[in-house]
Amino acid sequence: MAEAALDALRERLNRFHALNAAAGVLDWDMETRMPRAGAASRALQYGAVLRAAHETLVDAQTLRLVDALAPRFSRADDESGDAALWRWAERETRRRRLLPAALVEDLARATARAQDVWAEARAKSDFALFRPELERVLALKRRQAEALAPAGDLYYAWLGEHEPGLTTADVDRLFSQLEPGLSALARAAAARAPSARPPALSGRFDVARQRVLGEAAARLIGFDFSRGMIDESAHPFSCALSLGDVRLTTRYDESDPFSNVFTVLHEAGHGLYEQGVDPALADTPLCGGATMALHESQSRLWENLVGRGRPFWTAFLPRLREIFPSTSALGLDEVLAHVNRAQPSFIRVEADELTYSLHVLLRYDLERRLLSGALRVAELPEAWNAGMRARLGVTPPDDAHGVLQDVHWSAGLFGYFPTYALGNMISVQLYEAARKARPGMEECLSRGDAQPLLSWLRENVHRHGRAFSAEQIVRRACGGPISAAPYLAYLRGKYAA
Amino acid sequence: MAEAALDALRERLNRFHALNAAAGVLDWDMETRMPRAGAASRALQYGAVLRAAHETLVDAQTLRLVDALAPRFSRADDESGDAALWRWAERETRRRRLLPAALVEDLARATARAQDVWAEARAKSDFALFRPELERVLALKRRQAEALAPAGDLYYAWLGEHEPGLTTADVDRLFSQLEPGLSALARAAAARAPSARPPALSGRFDVARQRVLGEAAARLIGFDFSRGMIDESAHPFSCALSLGDVRLTTRYDESDPFSNVFTVLHEAGHGLYEQGVDPALADTPLCGGATMALHESQSRLWENLVGRGRPFWTAFLPRLREIFPSTSALGLDEVLAHVNRAQPSFIRVEADELTYSLHVLLRYDLERRLLSGALRVAELPEAWNAGMRARLGVTPPDDAHGVLQDVHWSAGLFGYFPTYALGNMISVQLYEAARKARPGMEECLSRGDAQPLLSWLRENVHRHGRAFSAEQIVRRACGGPISAAPYLAYLRGKYAA
Numbered sequence: 001m002a003e004a005a006l007d008a009l010r011e012r013l014n015r016f017h018a019l020n021a022a023a024g025v026l027d028w029d030m031e032t033r034m035p036r037a038g039a040a041s042r043a044l045q046y047g048a049v050l051r052a053a054h055e056t057l058v059d060a061q062t063l064r065l066v067d068a069l070a071p072r073f074s075r076a077d078d079e080s081g082d083a084a085l086w087r088w089a090e091r092e093t094r095r096r097r098l099l100p101a102a103l104v105e106d107l108a109r110a111t112a113r114a115q116d117v118w119a120e121a122r123a124k125s126d127f128a129l130f131r132p133e134l135e136r137v138l139a140l141k142r143r144q145a146e147a148l149a150p151a152g153d154l155y156y157a158w159l160g161e162h163e164p165g166l167t168t169a170d171v172d173r174l175f176s177q178l179e180p181g182l183s184a185l186a187r188a189a190a191a192r193a194p195s196a197r198p199p200a201l202s203g204r205f206d207v208a209r210q211r212v213l214g215e216a217a218a219r220l221i222g223f224d225f226s227r228g229m230i231d232e233s234a235h236p237f238s239c240a241l242s243l244g245d246v247r248l249t250t251r252y253d254e255s256d257p258f259s260n261v262f263t264v265l266h267e268a269g270h271g272l273y274e275q276g277v278d279p280a281l282a283d284t285p286l287c288g289g290a291t292m293a294l295h296e297s298q299s300r301l302w303e304n305l306v307g308r309g310r311p312f313w314t315a316f317l318p319r320l321r322e323i324f325p326s327t328s329a330l331g332l333d334e335v336l337a338h339v340n341r342a343q344p345s346f347i348r349v350e351a352d353e354l355t356y357s358l359h360v361l362l363r364y365d366l367e368r369r370l371l372s373g374a375l376r377v378a379e380l381p382e383a384w385n386a387g388m389r390a391r392l393g394v395t396p397p398d399d400a401h402g403v404l405q406d407v408h409w410s411a412g413l414f415g416y417f418p419t420y421a422l423g424n425m426i427s428v429q430l431y432e433a434a435r436k437a438r439p440g441m442e443e444c445l446s447r448g449d450a451q452p453l454l455s456w457l458r459e460n461v462h463r464h465g466r467a468f469s470a471e472q473i474v475r476r477a478c479g480g481p482i483s484a485a486p487y488l489a490y491l492r493g494k495y496a497a
Numbered sequence: 498m499a500e501a502a503l504d505a506l507r508e509r510l511n512r513f514h515a516l517n518a519a520a521g522v523l524d525w526d527m528e529t530r531m532p533r534a535g536a537a538s539r540a541l542q543y544g545a546v547l548r549a550a551h552e553t554l555v556d557a558q559t560l561r562l563v564d565a566l567a568p569r570f571s572r573a574d575d576e577s578g579d580a581a582l583w584r585w586a587e588r589e590t591r592r593r594r595l596l597p598a599a600l601v602e603d604l605a606r607a608t609a610r611a612q613d614v615w616a617e618a619r620a621k622s623d624f625a626l627f628r629p630e631l632e633r634v635l636a637l638k639r640r641q642a643e644a645l646a647p648a649g650d651l652y653y654a655w656l657g658e659h660e661p662g663l664t665t666a667d668v669d670r671l672f673s674q675l676e677p678g679l680s681a682l683a684r685a686a687a688a689r690a691p692s693a694r695p696p697a698l699s700g701r702f703d704v705a706r707q708r709v710l711g712e713a714a715a716r717l718i719g720f721d722f723s724r725g726m727i728d729e730s731a732h733p734f735s736c737a738l739s740l741g742d743v744r745l746t747t748r749y750d751e752s753d754p755f756s757n758v759f760t761v762l763h764e765a766g767h768g769l770y771e772q773g774v775d776p777a778l779a780d781t782p783l784c785g786g787a788t789m790a791l792h793e794s795q796s797r798l799w800e801n802l803v804g805r806g807r808p809f810w811t812a813f814l815p816r817l818r819e820i821f822p823s824t825s826a827l828g829l830d831e832v833l834a835h836v837n838r839a840q841p842s843f844i845r846v847e848a849d850e851l852t853y854s855l856h857v858l859l860r861y862d863l864e865r866r867l868l869s870g871a872l873r874v875a876e877l878p879e880a881w882n883a884g885m886r887a888r889l890g891v892t893p894p895d896d897a898h899g900v901l902q903d904v905h906w907s908a909g910l911f912g913y914f915p916t917y918a919l920g921n922m923i924s925v926q927l928y929e930a931a932r933k934a935r936p937g938m939e940e941c942l943s944r945g946d947a948q949p950l951l952s953w954l955r956e957n958v959h960r961h962g963r964a965f966s967a968e969q970i971v972r973r974a975c976g977g978p979i980s981a982a983p984y985l986a987y988l989r990g991k992y993a994a
Contacts (some may be wrong), residue, residue, distance in 0.1 A: 020546035021538065025523050033530075037724040038742025041518065041780050045739075048515035052549035227534040242542075245535025283538050 002072060005084060005367040010284070012056055012090055017285045019053035021106075025179055026241050028247060031233045032142060036116065043112035051105040058097045066093050081280065084467035088285055091164060098147050107140045111412040118410035119234055127381050134409060138370060141414050143181065145371065155371055158386040158415025162292040163422070165469035166482075171418050172362070177484035178421065179361060182306075183391070185495050186355050189342040198338055200330045205257040213257065213323045214250055214264040220316060221302055222454045223268040224275050230264065235407040236349070238267040238299075239276035239287035243282045258339060259406075261349070262303055269302035271293055272454065273302045276462025287338070292416060293482075294461065296423025297430055304424075305352050305431040306453070308339050312443035342495055344392040346401040354394060354495050357424055357477040362387040363406075363417040426474055432486060433478040499569060503579060504561040507781070509553055510586055516550035520605075521736050525744060528730045533613065540609035548602040555594045558719045563590050577779065581964035588661060602677055604637045608909040610659050615907035616731055617821045621958065622897035624878050631906060632874045633869060638911050652868055655912025659789040660739050660919070662966035663979075668685055668915050670859070670962075675918065676858060680888070682992050683852050686839040687890055695835055697827045701753040707992035710754065710820045711747055712759040717813060718799055719951045721772055727761065732904040733846070735756075735764040735770035735796075738864060740779045744768075754821060755836060756847070759800055766799035767792055769951065773959025788967040789913060790979075791958065793920025794927055801850050801921075802928040803950070805836050808942035839992055841889040843898040852889060859884040860914040868911070922984040924970055927958065930975040 026046050034042060047265045074087035114133035121130035141158065148157035155168045200331060214230060220277070233249035240246045248267035273289050281287045289295035306312050313335050316474050320335075321328045342352040348359035369375035375383055384403040386393055396402030408416055434456040435441060441452040460477040474482050516900050523543050531539060553559070563586050571582035573814040611630035618627035638655065645654035652665045711727060717793055729736035730746035739745045745764035750756045770786050778784040786792035803809050816830075818825045863880060866872035881900040886892055893899030905913055931953040932938060937948040957974040971979050 014541070014547045014550075016536075018542045019549065022519060022523055022542040022546050025526055025542070029522055029526060033726075034738075035724060035726060035742055037737050041515075041741060042737030044511070044780055045515045045519040045522070047547060049519050051551075052516065052546075052553075053510075056549075124899045227532060229530075229532060233500050241531075242538030242540060245532055283541055398630055 002069070005065050005068050009062065009069065009089065010085065012059075012065070012084065012283050013060045014051050014283055016057045017283065019049055021241050022089040023049045023053065024241050025361045028239050028241070030112065030115070031237065032231045032249060039113065039116040041052035043109045043116075046112045047105040047109035050108040051101050051250060053101065055101055058093060058099075058101075062089075063093055063097065066090055074496055079467075080288075081467065085284060085286055086187060088466055089299070092285070095148060095160070098150075099144065100147070103140065103143060103147065107137075107144060107412055110136050110140055111410065114410040116405060116410075118404070118407060120139040122400050124208075125398045125404065127399045127404060128405065131377055132411070133186070134380075137410065137412055138414075139378060141412055142371065155368055155415065158367070158371070159170040159418065160415075162413075162416045162419050163470070164185060164291060166291075166293070166422070167470055171422070174193040174422065174425065174484050175361060175364070175418075176480065178357060178425070178488065181353075181488045182357055182491070184343065186342075186358060186392070187492055189354055189495055194343050195341045196336050198330060200327045200334075201257070201338070203326050204254050204323060207252045207254060209323050210252050210257060210260045211463050213320065214260045216319050216323075217261050217264050217307075217316065218248070218271075220270040220319075220448055221265065221272065221306065221450045222313075223271055227275055228271055230267075236263045236267055237407075238274075240271075241290060243277060243279060243287060245274070246274045257320065257327070261300075262339075263349075265307040266299045266303040272302070272457070273298040276454075278463040281465045281467070286466040288466055290464065290466050290468060291475060292419035293426060294473060295421035296420050296468045297426035298423075298457070298461070300420075300423050300428040301431055301457075305427055306445065306450070308336075308353065309442075309443040309445075310336060313339075314446035315448035331464060340494070342392045346388070346394060346396045347405055349405075353424075353490055357421040358391045360417050360421040362391055367414050367417065383424050422470075422482065425484050426470070426482055428487040428490045429474060429478045429483065430457070433460075499566065502562050502565050506559065506566065506586065507582070509556075509559045510582065513550050513554045514780065514784070516546055516553060518738050520546045520550065521738050523738050525738070527609065527612070528732070529728045529746060536613040540606040540613075544602040544606035545608045547605040551593060551596065551601040552598050554786065555590060557594075557597075558790045559586075560590055560594065563587055564652070576964075578783075578964065582781060585963055587925065589782070591684070592645060592657070595647075596641065597644070598641060600637065600644065603994075604634075604909055606639060607633050607637055608907065611907040611909075612904060615901070615904060618984065619731075619897050619901045622895045622901065624896045624901060627901060628874055628909070631877075634907065634909055634910075636876060638909055641866065652865055655864070655868070656915065657912075657914050659910075659913045660967070661706055662703040662968055663790070663919070668919070671922065671979065671981050672858060672861065672915075675854060675922070675985065678856055678985045679988070682853060682988055683839075683841065683889070686992055687841050688849055691829055691840050692834060692838045695746075695827060697834070698754070699832075700823050701751050702821060704749045704751065706820050707749050707754060710817065711757045712936050713820075714758050714761050714813065715745075715765040715768075715803075717809075717816075718762065718765060718769065718803065718947045719947055720768055720931075724772055725768055727764075732903075733760045733764055735771075737768070737785060738742040740772070740774060740776060740784060743771045754817065754824070758805055759836075760846075762804040763796045763800040766796035769799070769954070770959050773951075773955045774962040775960040778931050778962045778964075785963055785964040787961065787963050787965060789916035789968060790919035790923060791967045791970060793917050794923035795920075795954070795958070796927055797917075797920050798954075800926040802924055802948070803961050805833075805850065805944065806942075808834060808939040810836075811943035812945035824876045837991070841890060843885070843893045844902055846902075850921075851988055854918040855888045857914050857918040859888055859963060861918075864911050864914065883885050894907050908992065919967075919979065922981050923967070923979055925975075925984040925987045926971060926975045926980065930957075 023046060026049060028043055069086055073083045074178060077165060100356055104320065117133045118130055121127065145154045145157035147366065153168050158170060159166065159171065209280050218230065219225070225246045228246035228248070231247060231249045234251065236249050236251055240249045248264065248271050250260050250263045273295060276289050313332055317335060323332070342354040344355050345351055348356065351359055363385065366375065366380065370377070381399050381403045388402065389395055432455055438452040438456050444452045461473055464473060520543060523539065523546060527539055570580045611634050614630045615627055618624065642654035652663050656663065656665060658667065695978055714720070715727065724741045725743040725745070728744060728746045729748060731748065733746050733748055735745045745761065745768050747757050747760045747764065749832045769794060774784050791911040810829055814829055814832060818827070839851040840849055841852050845853065848856055863872065863877065864886065878896050878900045882892055885899065931950055935953050941949045958970055961970060968979060
């Protein structure tokens with residue numbers, strides 16, 4: 001009887017998961033392949049699929065099954081896979097049953113349309129073009145927050161979509177630990193003269209060869225191309241359509257061979273997480289990264305702690321020189337100095353490790369003011385620029401380098417940005433725990449073998465999928481809670497010197 | 498009140514359409530981009546989307562709305578768009594409500610899996626690998642037919658999915674008009690010595706240049722690349738994801754520059770139909786080709802009546818010579834003789850105009866025997882080869898050139914093949930009606946202007962979408978019913994000389 005109920009629940013949850021993955025295919029196609037003339041209809045298709053997913057999850061029969069199984073699984077210390085699945089279902093149905101299906105569909109349609117308009121607005125640096133779309137998305141996101149948190153923490157309604165388990169108060173506490181130290185380090189860096197670009201990097205770097213270089217970087221850290229691929233898009237992203245189909249995108253800058261490499265390392269970091277989930281969880285809602293902060297901890301770990309370090313470049317510099325012979329005079333120390341220079345800049349995704357989180361703090365602040373009504377969309381470009389001056393000491397030359405740079409808000413991804421800074425913190429905690437557990441891992445990495453690090457991450461993070469919260473995974477893997485201190489200490493060691 | 502009911506029905510029908518289009522995106526991606534390791538999960542995703550579409554169409558509320566609106570729209574001569582939509586809904590719900598949702602989902606999953614295995618089996622020419630998949634698909638298709646036609650014409654349950662409006666008896670009657678004349682012409686052609694390959698066609702033809710040539714052919718006949726694209730896949734196909742997003746695929750043979758050109762003309766013929774639907778029908782279930790026979794009439798018209806004719810090559814030969822200078826010695830008559838040679842061969846999609854329909858008649862015969870139980874899947878390769886000998890006088894050297902050549906059965910597309918031969922018949926009826934209505938159209942075509950023909954097709958066929966049946970469209974456009982006689986007369990004029 002209980003087995004039949006569990007099977008019936010599992011079937012519905014897996015169908016929800018399959019419909020979400022299908023929406024992922026639509027989204028991937030929209031970003032990489034679809035002609036713009038298809039955008040309006042695609043918004044309807046995307047809305048219909050996400051509505052069907054929502055209705056599958058919150059229909060009366062699913063809710064009855066979740067309730068019926070509560071006595072069996074409500075012990076919080078039950079670590080069985082079935083209990084983890086039930087807990088996921090209990091949490092998600094409790095949250096999502098508060099949302100009307102029409103709102104889910106409207107939001108999906110509005111964000112699909114807004115992303116299309118955002119791309120044009122960014123290309124033209126024309127905020128006025130984007131403004132009505134953003135206003136529409138924000139109004140729907142506010143209705144969503146009000147439906148989810150009728151009496152409580154409104155911002156958590158956004159945050160919890162990406163980071164279930166952390167409250168807005170948790171984020172405030174962690175960010176208040178981070179900000180003073182970070183700002184002081186950034187001010188010191190800004191006062192130093194910018195380092196000159198090595199002459200060997202002044203040429204053009206052919207895109208076809210950059211593609212080979214990016215794939216080599218992904219392969220070095222262990223990305224499995226038989227279960228994934230790298231494509232091209234305006235705004236790089238990764239998506240896991242299934243355990244056997246994990247996709248990344250990158251973009252190419254002909255004047256800079258590093259931009260693509262770091263983009264690939266970042267996105268492949270996400271991809272490794274998705275490829276590393278226990279196959280027993282395949283095609284269930286537990287197949288995927290636990291939270292976005294944990295996901296960003298993986299992308300930032302490979303991009304920064306590995307990708308800007310001496311062991312990685314010891315192994316990878318020969319590949320760069322081989323693929324681009326014009327860099328054959330470039331020395332290891334010169335590369336390390338180049339990829340670790342720190343200077344305030346306009347674009348978050350191109351920011352150095354030191355100033356990166358300041359970009360995030362700005363967005364977090366703006367989102368809270370937009371939600372409370374203290375800031376209107378029309379005032380956003382000015383507030384953005386004022387925030388950049390206050391936090392980073394620079395003023396964007398135009399909105400393309402300012403408020404229009406990120407796709408997130410057009411996609412309805414409010415409450416997402418904090419997870420980047422949280423991911424930075426966690427990345428250092430995990431890297432240090434891994435180094436303690438696998439003392440030879442950096443030596444292996446400098447010989448081109450990332451397996452010791454990757455297998456530790458697989459064991460301690462990836463394989464669990466969504467069976468545990470970010471906080472649980474960090475406590476188990478690192479022996480303590482999520483904390484800003486190790487990250488600040490790491491940055492101080494690197495940039496205060 | 499009636500307006501509210503109509504709006505509510507329209508919303509549901511459009512959501513059904515959007516979910517089907519979403520399944521189209523999944524399918525397109527599966528054929529062109531997905532890594533094979535993603536196949537098993539993709540089958541689940543595809544099943545979930547098609548199940549959601551089905552449930553949207555046949556849920557109690559949709560059925561109530563269709564019934565409630567019957568008094569308003571049941572007059573068969575009501576040509577309003579609303580009446581056409583209601584008629585479509587009445588027919589499709591009457592048909593689909595007989596199908597259990599679980600069967601729809603099982604069939605979608607089984608066909609997604611079977612297509613993946615079919616591709617491998619064809620590559621290895623290994624029918625044994627494919628056999629269990631085909632048995633599973635056939636068993637589900639038989640259950641589907643039994644659910645749809647509990648007491649009647651079982652084969653129509655398959656046929657009607659692609660060709661609503663024509664019964665199995667109609668097809669039998671049309672094919673019995675076609676077969677004797679066709680067989681006699683084919684026997685006469687087989688007795689003639691095969692024509693030699695022009696020496697200018699003996700080289701290698703670079704794929705990148707073939708891509709340019711194919712795009713030039715599509716552009717010449719009017720395909721709109723701002724609302725579509727050409728990609729590559731193992732089995733060429735076309736799909737309309739929306740009015741603004743119509744996709745074709747082709748494949749390249751480095752030893753033959755014509756194969757890709759004819760594939761593109763064929764698939765772009767489908768694409769022109771989809772791009773030509775009245776924008777007022779966009780994002781509704783009436784947006785698309787009326788039936789598959791009409792669809793194939795469009796692809797075969799552009800591939801054969803245009804693409805193998807003197808006017809087209811008068812305009813296009815200079816492009817071929819320009820892109821492949823090695824063909825600059827090739828004369829117009831030589832090209833026409835080459836692309837119109839007729840000889841029995843193994844592969845349907847590469848068959849000449851004369852023998853093509855014989856391949857179809859074979860498949861129609863085998864499908865009927867599979868459905869009745871007179872033929873088992875295990876016996877299929879032998880029955881295929883025997884049928885090829887009897888109808889075309891040739892024996893396939895292996896199953897890759899025989900029973901494994903087509904994707905259709907793996908995709909559950911039983912009852913589809915007849916529409917190719919019906920499309921051949923209709924293509925001649927429409928082409929002749931167009932030539933009568935636009936006497937200068939071939940002269941325009943020989944100057945590279947396909948608009949007179951295209952605009953006639955737009956007016957008389959494309960714009961109507963699914964508002965009328967194939968028979969209605971042919972009667973209006975050509976002044977008579979679908980008939981084999983014009984097609985046979987055309988073939989006689991061309992091949993009996």
